[in-house]
Amino acid sequence: MKTFFLSMAGALAAMFIFIFLIFSFFMMLIIGASSSKPERPDAVVLSMDLNMELSDQAPSGGFAALSGSPGFIDLLTRLKAAEDDESVKGLFIRGAFIGTGSSRAEELRQAIHSFRDSGKFVIAHSQGTLGVGGPSAYWSISAADEIWMQPGADLVVPGLTFETEFFKGLFEKIDVTPEVYPFYEYKNAPNSYNETSYTEPHREAMRALAESLWETGLGDIAEDRGLSVSSLKATLEGGMIPAEKAVELKLLDKTGYPEEASEAALEQGGKGAQLVDLVSYQAPAPGLRAPQIAVVGGEGAVVTGGSESDSPFASPPGFASDNIARAILDAGANDKVKAIIFRVDSPGGSPIAADQIWNAIETVQADGKPVIVSMGSLAASGGYYVSAGADYILANRATLTGSIGIFGGKFAIEGGLNKLGITFDRVTVGGEFAGAYGTSTFTDTQEAAVKDMLKRGYDRFLNIVADGRGMTYDEVHEVARGRVWTGADALEVGLVDELGTFMDAVEKAKELADIEADVTPRLVYYPHRPTGLEALEALFGVSAEGAEAAIMLNRLTDDKNVQALIEQMATMEAVNSGQAQIVMPRFRER
Incomplete structure (x- = not known):
């Protein structure tokens, strides 16, 4: 017994020494980085x-x-x-x-x-x-x-190739019935489940996007290299x-x-x-008395809720509605902040989450604080929903935006499970819709109810866009119906105010906040970006094995192909649980 306790004491001592050494190592790195700035060269x-x-x-x-x-x-x-x-x-x-x-x-x-x-x-x-x-x-x-x-x-x-995967053939082989309803013909995300190839509206929209991006790229390259667009095109297409x-x-x-x-x-x-x-470059910072412009960033799928994890290895959702709405409201409540730039890079997601973020923007605008949206690579569907109420919207010419539409339904898997010998029997109380999201196909009444819900969601989306853009419902519907636009085309149809980059959005924020043109504002980021020491504090309680596994998992989930698969599965799961979705069609730019 004495030997056992001595062994335990030795193991505990070794563990504490290990933790102390790890902590000391990180503290030396952080203190060293903060206290000893390398002398900057003259050139x-x-x-x-x-x-x-x-x-x-x-x-x-x-x-x-x-x-x-x-x-x-x-x-x-x-x-x-x-x-x-x-x-x-x-x-x-x-x-x-x-x-x-x-x-x-x-x-x-x-x-x-x-x-x-x-x-x-x-x-x-x-x-x-x-x-x-x-x-x-x-x-x-x-x-x-x-x-x-x-x-x-x-x-x-x-040139550009857009490639989309279609699952209908697979579903037919395994006897799964997708009952996913788009509003309307250009809301092409459900085509991945309902079709085996592009529909005509889907192909029309994809071709228009590809041609717009290719022509924009050719024009810029020709201008930069002092060549004609026609000769450049012929050369590159060779x-x-x-x-x-x-x-x-x-x-x-x-x-x-x-x-x-x-x-x-x-x-x-x-x-x-x-x-x-440039990653480690310490740029000259504006003075502490410089006017502040808040930058709120949302990236990835728009989802409800937030992140409660304190683990340094668990990244919070990039576009979680609780986090983003709170960031907007906090920036709005800060009297030192003169304007808010909302950087949006998202293919969409949950309409409920998007609506929460839209409402936060409405709230800070009611207090007189301007909100400027800077669209990144994607600001489509739910990404456009959260942008629609802003005072001013800027997009790059190559931004993919719009996709104003909605879809929902479920995947009826009973047939596939029957083939495996799994059968179902049911007892339902509370009305016919109580069993709507079971394993069987919708009844006519259930299908009608789901489509009514989706139509209400579509109408709310359009009315929000109409109010934000100063358009009528019919005018929005004409350019909506789920269609994706490039930023250049979105300007033509009234969905954005100006073609410009993030730095252009900073200049517009200065203008709307009445900051003099020759004044450099201080950009403050919401949610708060933790310092190295703050992030390190969460390290305790994580085992070495757990840390190694988490790091490997983090690397895996950072892979773009894995991310696309995870997002596709998440969308299917959300649809199958009865949640409507405002997501742009998935494709890879090749």
């Missing part, structure tokens, strides 16, 4: 790697918050601030192998132009581009002063172009290896110039 060349995976907005919780990972909009704001930093001489970009996304390429391009207009240089290097993701990999660096490519590599700037040939065609400026390009950038930066990663 800085910022560097940015477009192959790095970045969310649109910085994480506000979970393990990612502990590392201080920035979001895409943080890089835009830092690059903008660097324009006034005399020590920053230029920017060196490592181009992406695959597409960055059309909307993100557009925002990067504008940021590069603005940076160059401030008198600084931009050199970009690519080790080749792949025929995946459309023109965005090249589009995102086309505005650079010089574009280098590694010898022997190929420049591939393909397929792979060897780097050496691309230089002759004026699509590139030089061939060389990454080290040679970075050395050229440092040489242009001047004596003693050093590369500083």
